[in-house]
Amino acid sequence: MKPKFLSWFLGLLAVSALLLFASIYPIPSLLKWQSPFLSHCFFILMICFGLCLIRLMRGPTPADRAVSIDTMGILIVGFCAILSIPTGRNWYIDIAIAWALQSFIGALALAKYLEGRGFDE
Amino acid sequence: MSEIVGYIFIFIGLGFDVFGCIGLIRLPDVYNRLQATTKCVTLGTCSILLGTVVIQGFNTTGIKALLCIIFLILTAPVAAHALARGAHRSGVKLCDKSVCDKYKEDKEGSS
Numbered sequence: 001m002k003p004k005f006l007s008w009f010l011g012l013l014a015v016s017a018l019l020l021f022a023s024i025y026p027i028p029s030l031l032k033w034q035s036p037f038l039s040h041c042f043f044i045l046m047i048c049f050g051l052c053l054i055r056l057m058r059g060p061t062p063a064d065r066a067v068s069i070d071t072m073g074i075l076i077v078g079f080c081a082i083l084s085i086p087t088g089r090n091w092y093i094d095i096a097i098a099w100a101l102q103s104f105i106g107a108l109a110l111a112k113y114l115e116g117r118g119f120d121e
Numbered sequence: 122m123s124e125i126v127g128y129i130f131i132f133i134g135l136g137f138d139v140f141g142c143i144g145l146i147r148l149p150d151v152y153n154r155l156q157a158t159t160k161c162v163t164l165g166t167c168s169i170l171l172g173t174v175v176i177q178g179f180n181t182t183g184i185k186a187l188l189c190i191i192f193l194i195l196t197a198p199v200a201a202h203a204l205a206r207g208a209h210r211s212g213v214k215l216c217d218k219s220v221c222d223k224y225k226e227d228k229e230g231s232s
Contacts, residue, residue, distance in 0.1 A: 015139065015140070018139075019135075019136060019139060023132075037128060041131055041135055044138075044139065045138065047139070047142075048138045048139055048141075048142040051142035051143065051145060051146050052142055052145060055145050055146060055154075061151060061208075062211075063151045063204065063207070063208035063211065063213050064151055064154065066204055066207075066208075067154055067155050067158060067204060070158075070159075070200055070201070070204060071141070071142070071145060071158045071159075071162050074162050074163060074166050074193070074197060075138065075162065075166070077166050077170075077193065078134070078138065078165070078166045078169045081166075081169050081170050081173045081186065081189075082131070082169065082173075084173060084177075084182060085173060085176055085177070090180075090181050090182040090185065093173075093182055093185040093189060094185065096186075096189050097185065097188065097189050097192060100189060100192055100193055100196065101192070101196075103200075104196040104197075104199070104200050107200035107203065107204060108199075108200060110204070110207070111203035111204045111206065111207035112203075113207075114204070114207030114208060114210070114211045115207045115210045115211060116210070116211065
């Protein structure tokens, strides 16, 4: 009972330390944004994207890769929503809606391919 | 004031995203990974979009972001169910610690 609680506590501490480090660490900004907080948010989302890429590379089954691709499609919507705040352009949200639609249809096609059925049934 | 509330929403959403992706790395099975990511990442992205709505107010950007939230909540569970069904039908094994497999029992009972 006790080692399990200890490992959970250590993992939570490590994740909080990573989030804190990623939100304080000075990153070289690509754009001169008005708020430095949003560029840190961008950095944290890129860490999530890297974790998805690791699962995409070493997933043992094709279903793992399909799950990873679906997750990346939802993360890109978050990217577009964060980009729309400092630039002030509202067509980033249009890109987010279109990307969500495309990711949904892609996930359905991948699921149908995994089942082994044809696309025209 | 509204900017600070929006930033708090965005930070909560980023935390959910990070936990979902760590679940994608750590959990042992396809179904466990799907169960971790499809809830955490959907809720995190919806929270980021809600922060965008709070920061921008009710102009075109805010209303489009609300539409995007509704669209994500409607479509992401459907895609996750389809992926789980396809994975089960393509013969992916459950992990060793699994207790029951109701879908397999259901298929054997009906056929």
